[in-house]
Amino acid sequence: MGGARFIAGDWGTTHLRLFLCDGEGTALDQRNGPGAAESTGRFATVFASLTADWDSEHGPLPVTLCGMVGSSFGWVQAPYVPCPARSQQIAAACTTIEGRIYVLPGLSCQNRFGAPDVLRGEETQLLGVLGRLEPRQLVCLPGTHTKWAVVEEGEIRDFFTAPTGELFAVLREHSVLARPPQGGDAAIEAQAFNRGVASVVAQPDAQILHRLFECRSRTLSGDLPATAAAAYLSGLLIASDVHGARRALARAFVPGTVVLVGAPRLTQLYASACAALGLHTDQVDGATASLAGLTEIYHRLS
Amino acid sequence: MGGARFIAGDWGTTHLRLFLCDGEGTALDQRNGPGAAESTGRFATVFASLTADWDSEHGPLPVTLCGMVGSSFGWVQAPYVPCPARSQQIAAACTTIEGRIYVLPGLSCQNRFGAPDVLRGEETQLLGVLGRLEPRQLVCLPGTHTKWAVVEEGEIRDFFTAPTGELFAVLREHSVLARPPQGGDAAIEAQAFNRGVASVVAQPDAQILHRLFECRSRTLSGDLPATAAAAYLSGLLIASDVHGARRALARAFVPGTVVLVGAPRLTQLYASACAALGLHTDQVDGATASLAGLTEIYHRLS
Numbered sequence: 157m158g159g160a161r162f163i164a165g166d167w168g169t170t171h172l173r174l175f176l177c178d179g180e181g182t183a184l185d186q187r188n189g190p191g192a193a194e195s196t197g198r199f200a201t202v203f204a205s206l207t208a209d210w211d212s213e214h215g216p217l218p219v220t221l222c223g224m225v226g227s228s229f230g231w232v233q234a235p236y237v238p239c240p241a242r243s244q245q246i247a248a249a250c251t252t253i254e255g256r257i258y259v260l261p262g263l264s265c266q267n268r269f270g271a272p273d274v275l276r277g278e279e280t281q282l283l284g285v286l287g288r289l290e291p292r293q294l295v296c297l298p299g300t301h302t303k304w305a306v307v308e309e310g311e312i313r314d315f316f317t318a319p320t321g322e323l324f325a326v327l328r329e330h331s332v333l334a335r336p337p338q339g340g341d342a343a344i345e346a347q348a349f350n351r352g353v354a355s356v357v358a359q360p361d362a363q364i365l366h367r368l369f370e371c372r373s374r375t376l377s378g379d380l381p382a383t384a385a386a387a388y389l390s391g392l393l394i395a396s397d398v399h400g401a402r403r404a405l406a407r408a409f410v411p412g413t414v415v416l417v418g419a420p421r422l423t424q425l426y427a428s429a430c431a432a433l434g435l436h437t438d439q440v441d442g443a444t445a446s447l448a449g450l451t452e453i454y455h456r457l458s
Numbered sequence: 459m460g461g462a463r464f465i466a467g468d469w470g471t472t473h474l475r476l477f478l479c480d481g482e483g484t485a486l487d488q489r490n491g492p493g494a495a496e497s498t499g500r501f502a503t504v505f506a507s508l509t510a511d512w513d514s515e516h517g518p519l520p521v522t523l524c525g526m527v528g529s530s531f532g533w534v535q536a537p538y539v540p541c542p543a544r545s546q547q548i549a550a551a552c553t554t555i556e557g558r559i560y561v562l563p564g565l566s567c568q569n570r571f572g573a574p575d576v577l578r579g580e581e582t583q584l585l586g587v588l589g590r591l592e593p594r595q596l597v598c599l600p601g602t603h604t605k606w607a608v609v610e611e612g613e614i615r616d617f618f619t620a621p622t623g624e625l626f627a628v629l630r631e632h633s634v635l636a637r638p639p640q641g642g643d644a645a646i647e648a649q650a651f652n653r654g655v656a657s658v659v660a661q662p663d664a665q666i667l668h669r670l671f672e673c674r675s676r677t678l679s680g681d682l683p684a685t686a687a688a689a690y691l692s693g694l695l696i697a698s699d700v701h702g703a704r705r706a707l708a709r710a711f712v713p714g715t716v717v718l719v720g721a722p723r724l725t726q727l728y729a730s731a732c733a734a735l736g737l738h739t740d741q742v743d744g745a746t747a748s749l750a751g752l753t754e755i756y757h758r759l760s
Contacts, residue, residue, distance in 0.1 A: 264679075269657070269661055269664055269668060269669060269672070270657070270660060270661070271657070271669070271671075271672040271675060271676060272672075272675045272676060272678075272679040272681060273671065273675050274675055274678065274679075301671065316668055316671075317668075317671035317675070318665075318667045318668050318670075318671070319633070319635060319667070319670050319671050320667060322633055322634070322635070323629075323633075323667065323670070326628045326629060326632045326633050327625075327628060329632070330628045330631070330632050331621070331624055331625075331628050332624070333621060333624070355571070355572070355573070358572060359571055359572070361663070361705065362571055362702065362706060363620075363665070363666060363698055363699070363701070363702025363703075363705070363706070364665060364666060364667055365620045365621070365622060365625065365666055365695070365698055365699050365702055366571060366618055366619075366620050366699075366702055366703070366706060367571060367573070368620075368621050368625070369573075369575065369603065369618075369619035369620070369621050370571070370573040370574075373573060373574045373575050373576055373619070374573060374574060376574075376576065377566075377574040377576075379574060393667070396665055396667055397665070397667050397668075399665070400664065400665025400667055400668055401665075401668070403663065403665070404664060404665070404668060
């Protein structure tokens, strides 16, 4: 483990995670802070207060930051880089603050449905896994807005967005379809998730619109415990997301694995749905991938 | 036009509409009142106060009521009749109050996706259009929970539910995808609705999950006015509902028309989406269909 060489930061909408890193990107120390939404107008102050003691000990270090810190409501706006994009293009498009802080851009593309699409933050996770990918690989980054990206020979070709997590949250909180579980049992919920997945596997080409009401009707008919309706909904949504992506990407899919990058809780759910649909997966922790991507950019810029 | 013979009422969750009718079901007079949700514990009082003067003039008349008035939170519970179901079975399953008020049951079925499904209120609208249907006909009843029903030779075979209206409402109000329009222009919104429909027509088999983010990304990229994002979302959802239903019902579809029954504002939107997908439609006002269904039940029970 070497000495401190740079600071890496993932500054999303709701959280900031800063790492003091050695030259290999190994975290020597960590600080957590407020997300970009809460830091409007005081990004510099927030950053300085969290890194002051690192500065005193090591002098001012280079910094690589990704996430909403580079959005229109961020510290500086780091414009989207159009796909296809490689690591060096993303590095070259970083926006610099105070000569030593590099804010990563997001990516844009025309997606496979003919619509404009964007991501911000996930480009860094993609950079973090580029080295371990097959020559042609599908990467899924599950979240509020799940991203499906096609990567070929080190190049992020294109991607599209499925607001699977957001849809789940708004339906659970605001619809009559799946009320929040009260006193839910983890085993019963896991079983309900698997039933939701199995429902999609049985009729994979059904429009998810025509399956959502099941969460309620199965509860009303006594076929599903009310506390498990949300887990059933989650299974329906994630399996529909996976099968729909497979169909949309039929030509891009290779017989290999789908690489899942994100919070382990989420990648595990996607891995279960993928397995039920006959797809192999490889899971990578999103925080690890992000730090690896920030390290890659540090190497390119130093 | 004959004298008053019966009272017909559509008592949904949020509204009550009562009609004083002649023997043909022509409305001679009308009263509006509070919905079932608001009438809990005082259904009899609400009904009596609204019909007192009709009673004094005509004496106590037979009454046919449909909608949530027969649900578990209604005046009485009128249990679901399992499909396939005909008019006479629905009439026979009415629950009687005070010997003269007949509350229609809802319908249940195992739907084409292998899930239990239910409807309440739409059975009356279906009864109201039975006489004008082809021997094998698809009927779509758009709403918060759109119902797609297959009717053959006077028999309601089965149906399924698409919570298209509810999904639209929760996404517009609670997601980042399509904020409510402010100062929207009707012409621009109509154009955006048609663009959403055209988007689905261009790639009809896409999972709607993978199209929703477009509402936001097209707005961000300047491709769609922010005030029209909700109309675009509506086009995406309704066209996906129609195409998905067509696919699910491939064997049930006949080369004839789809009969659309509901609020004219909604059946018009579904008719536009159907036309763009190459389907002919016939629109029936839901209130008219409901009154015809309540009349049909009055005839069967009198």
